[in-house]
Amino acid sequence: MEERLTLEEQGEAARVFVAGLLEQFGVAADVGTRTLDEETVEVTATGSDLGLLVGPRGATLAAVQDLARTVVQRQSVSRTDRILVDIGGYREKRSAALRRFTQGVADEVLASGTERALEPMSAADRKVVHDTANEIDGVQTRSEGEEPRRYIVIELAD
């Protein structure tokens, strides 16, 4: 057990874990880290033949991220920061698509004046939708329902 790891050290521990895992899978990839904000670091793996590690709707990627967090937590006595993992650009493509979708729904809400409930989404996806919608003038968001069926409603701003 180490003492509190810096964000950079946590990112490096996660990077080493993900790189080793890809090696066990026998896939060639470049694995790096980038700091997204002062408490978020993302491990990014790029290369070909990474689809298997993304899985259906990113399920395998989500599992890899869970495990990377577990491994980093094991090395740190105190709480850890946010550790994200992206493989083959999946998360980036997914959030770009979600941002476009959110903009489209927000436009409809603004035109019709009627709120729209979205499909249930993961917490990570909801964050993208909240962040995107809250930058659009005239609409706001709220979450309803219980996990794992929690969903967002986009409505006209008060």
Place this chain on the structure above:
Amino acid sequence: MMADGAEPVDDVQEDGDVNRVDAEVAADDDAGNRRAGGTSLAVVRYLLDAIVAEPEAVVIDTEERSGTVRFRIHVAPDDMGRVIGRRGRVAQAIRTVVAAAGARDGVSTSVDIVDD
């Protein structure tokens, strides 16, 4: 004619299980990886070593049948919580990643964490 026809029949009787024959043929096609489930076994071992505090106490029993590789995992008592995680989240993540590794070998996988 009789002898020609008899030979494959003997083979089928010997192996008994058609699925097992298919699995063996599939494994043989994969020249780089003779042992069915080789990638998934390596991945199970890697994940456990990364998660537990006592890697030397990890024992992985492997059982192969009909294209399915079943891993039965034993860890030190103090590591059970780490490997299972809150609401089984770590165990589920291990299963998901090991299943992806199994897909690379053309096998299904199951992972049981055994409470000794």
